[in-house]
Amino acid sequence: MAKQDKAKFLEAIQSAYPNSDSTLYLGAGVHEGKTIPEAKVAIPLSTLNRHGLIAGATGTGKTKTLQVLCESLSVSGVPVLLMDIKGDLSGIAKEGSDSDIIKERAKSLDYAWKPEAFPVELLSLSGDKGVRLKATISEFGPVLLSRILNLNDTQQGVLALIFKYCDDLGIPLLDLKDIKKALQYLSNEGKEEIEKEYGAISSSSTATILRKIIELEGEGGEIFFGEPSFEVEDLIKKDNDGKGQISIIRLTEIQSKPRLFSTFMLSLLTEIYANFPEEGDLKQPKLALFIDEAHLVFEEASKDLVNQIESMVRLIRSKGVAVFFCTQSPTDIPSDILAQLGLKIQHALRAFTANDRKAIKEASANYPETDFYEVDKEITELGIGEAFITALNTKGIPTALVRTILKPPSSRMGILEPKEIAEILDGSDLVKKYAKDLDRESAYEILSKKVAEIADGEESTEEESQGKSTKKARRKQLEEDPSFVEKLSKNPLAREVGRTVAKEVTRGLLGMLGIPAGKRTKRKRSGLFGF
Structure with missing residues (x-):
């Protein structure tokens, strides 16, 4: 591919991703292998209820990208529900620590990084400590x-x-x-x-x-x-500073129980749809739902159950709810659901086998055509914390595909200590509300x-x-x-x-x-x- 003019690249990115108070800044574009700080990649808040996908091989930075999105939404006053399968996301409740890697990343983006903690509620679907989630x-x-x-x-x-x-x-x-x-x-x-x-x-x-x-x-x-049944209205709260509450469901034991996970997911989506009023077009989502290891939702689900989840994903956007699936490959998500996702963040994929190469070809074909990147080649070369991004603009049109260096999380990139978890639970009114079984x-x-x-x-x-x-x-x-x-x-x-x-x-x-x-x-x- 012939080299493309930097000025044209910058113009294309700035036109596709206007940076303002109504957008979420994620990072900066890459041109000819170099980070261009002026090419800011910012996603319109008003289009996030069209849902999204975070995909990539193990170790490519998906979890940190998920963390960055949750933080940015919380700062914008959007409550978040986060399904923590691997148990490594509770650190959002505490400030992050400075490091040489973070300093270098922030400098390359011309980004003023600062440590920050976020309001967190810990929820539990099993016997773990936290707000109990139940339905009849x-x-x-x-x-x-x-x-x-x-x-x-x-x-x-x-x-x-x-x-x-x-x-x-x-x-x-x-x-x-x-x-x-x-x-x-x-x-x-x-x-x-x-x-x-x-x-x-x-x-x-x-x-x-x-x-x-x-x-x-x-x-x-x-x-x-x-009983008692969990009330989904308890998910849409803000703290005294206006930050959206981040509710983290601890699901470390759920990987061996995919049907229970599908059951819970369908129950939750249905409950939200049944109880939230119609909102129409909002300036930002009312609630953002992140499903880590999303393949578990569909792994043991029947065709009818998948169809039911698809219906909920399609309909729930009118309630002002954004749903984001996080998984290794886009092919983990049923095609009918994948087609509904407006935001796509694609981290590196590995080409070790014939199936891997087929998945890369399919993933590359799902993105808008671009004059700036050889997507099927570069998708295997992306570094940690680097991803291809495309979203919907305010007119509902897919934006130009951009290779992006993502900003580092402001909160802790690690788990909480047992003592820290106990402090959060002791100060939670919701834990007390749902503690006693009826x-x-x-x-x-x-x-x-x-x-x-x-x-x-x-x-x-x-x-x-x-x-x-x-x-x-x-x-x-x-x-x-x-x-x-x-x-x-x-x-x-x-x-x-x-x-x-x-x-x-x-x-x-x-x-x-x-x-x-x-x-x-x-x-x-x-x-x-x-x-």
């Missing part, structure tokens, strides 16, 4: 749960019937032991009851569903499902009691009447007894009950998004979950 089975609804379990149409119908039965009788489905007990009860002692009211169900289908639930349970699902009476207790009563032959008429009370009767009680409503509002456990019921409606309807239009029109819609 009822909130998922039968459609989403079917996607996660990879059920066929017949099995999905059986699961929907189970939900309908429990819904009509006001029996809460909160955790995996609840749905297991419901399946066992309606396959044995309650079989005659459900067939009379709702129609026959296949014992082979219930056995298959039960087996798949046990598999999910073995991957850690019993920890995730339950274990109210639900399907497991209610149906176990019914099984015992059937076995003893002691089920009373009064108990049978209570067992068959409908939601209509419950609503009537609410309308006729103001004191009952008043008691509910003052009782934390009761508030969680009401919140779960309210979210069932949204979650159940939202689940219909994953059903192809042809199938959707054929279903008979009745009841809370749209079946």
Whole structure:
């Protein structure tokens, strides 16, 4: 490739990446192997809800790029949710340390680097210390749960019937032991009851569903499902200085549990979509979500589950939410999702095998054409902390591809000490809010009691009447007894009950998004979950 004029290069970059208060400065462009500080690469905040990708081989600087983006968003007042798979991102909570490498990088960029700490909340999906993340089975609804379990149409119908039965009788489905007990009860002692009211169900289908639930349970699902449910509004907070809160989910154990990760991701996206209002075009995102090691989201996901995640990624941008996937190769992301990503930051790829060379060819073809770089060649030569970048400008048009030297993070490039983690947790109001598990009476207790009563032959008429009370009767009680409503509002456990019921409606309807239009029109819609 012939040498290109530096002035033309500078003009092209400055035109494509205007640097202002409404952009995120990431670094400077490289021309003919030299860093050009004046060629500032700055991404418009207003286009970040078109999502993004950070890709590159191990050791090329992806994690530090992710850290830089999180810091820059926080400074701009954008809250961040960060999924920390490798456990090396907690250092964002503390100031970074100066070094010769940082000084040299900052000097080459003509960038005034300074150490800085950021407001951090530590969240946990497993037994690690932190803000507990949970959701109930009822909130998922039968459609989403079917996607996660990879059920066929017949099995999905059986699961929907189970939900309908429990819904009509006001029996809460909160955790995996609840749905297991419901399946066992309606396959044995309650079989005659459900067939009379709702129609026959296949014992082979219930056995298959039960087996798949046990598999999910073995991957850690019993920890995730339950109460209190996490409220996504707690993710969009700022500190007293106006910095966006960075919520870090500690997921170091999740690599061996990809289905649980997919389950959590779909639950989170759905919850955000269901609860955040439509925002239209914002000057900057309302929330930025970073998914490190993103291949784990799709590794064990069924086609239906991938389609569901794709729908959420496409729709959630209207809620002002930006989603960024961080992975080794762009080919780790399904093509339909990859096509929706506006910002692409490509670190070096390695050409050790035929598959590697194929991945490089595919990655190079995904970027805008450029007169300044031989992308398929230079993509293997990028140094640590160096990447090809293209984004969307304010008109939604892809910007010129630029080889970029990225600025160094301001926070610590390493993990926190146990003492430092304890300090953050001790000062967190959210840890206190979600620390105590709620274990109210639900399907497991209610149906176990019914099984015992059937076995003893002691089920009373009064108990049978209570067992068959409908939601209509419950609503009537609410309308006729103001004191009952008043008691509910003052009782934390009761508030969680009401919140779960309210979210069932949204979650159940939202689940219909994953059903192809042809199938959707054929279903008979009745009841809370749209079946």
